[in-house]
Amino acid sequence: xxxxxxxxxxxxxxxxxxxxxxxxxxxxxxxxxxxxxxxxxxxxxxxxxxxxxxxxxxxxxxxxxxxxxxxxxxxxxxxxxxxxxxxxxxxxxxxxxxxxxxxxxxxxxxxxxxxxxxxxxxx
Numbered sequence: 001x002x003x004x005x006x007x008x009x010x011x012x013x014x015x016x017x018x019x020x021x022x023x024x025x026x027x028x029x030x031x032x033x034x035x036x037x038x039x040x041x042x043x044x045x046x047x048x049x050x051x052x053x054x055x056x057x058x059x060x061x062x063x064x065x066x067x068x069x070x071x072x073x074x075x076x077x078x079x080x081x082x083x084x085x086x087x088x089x090x091x092x093x094x095x096x097x098x099x100x101x102x103x104x105x106x107x108x109x110x111x112x113x114x115x116x117x118x119x120x121x122x123x
Contacts, residue, residue, distance in 0.1 A: 004028050004047070005064040008055050017047035022067070024048065029065040 002025035004017045019025035028045045032055075037043065039058035046052035093099045 001068040003064075003066040003068055004032075005066070006032060006053065006055065007061040007063070008059045010059075012061060015051075015053060017045070017051055017053065018049050020048045025065060029063060032060060032063045 002019040002022055004019065004025055006015050006017070007013070008015070017028065019028065028047075031043055031045055037057045039056075041057045042054050043057055043060075044052065044054040093103065
């Protein structure tokens with residue numbers, strides 16, 4: 001699946017078109033980024049899911065073509081990197097005496113007061 005994101009207009013509106021095949025997405029990208037298109041030309045194209053857009057060439061600020069399978073893999077890699085970073089931070093924190101002591105105190109929970117002396121029930 002391919003995503004073609006278009007930023008356009010005076011308020012930088014963003015629209016995204018979706019394509020099943022790379023060829024159609026690349027063709028749409030080429031139409032939007034063609035250097036030889038007159039500034040006042042209206043570019044019309046549609047995606048594979050029924051969306052159609054018509055934009056003046058001089059109103060387009062930027063276009064992003066994304067292979068969504070690859071970007072999904074990138075998100076997984078970012079998540080793995082974040083998990084490794086968190087684990088490394090926890091390891092470093094546990095090697096710091098002051099932080100380790102604080103963490104151990106938190107893990108023990110609050111002190112519990114016993115109403116009976118020495119914690120025994122004298123019946």
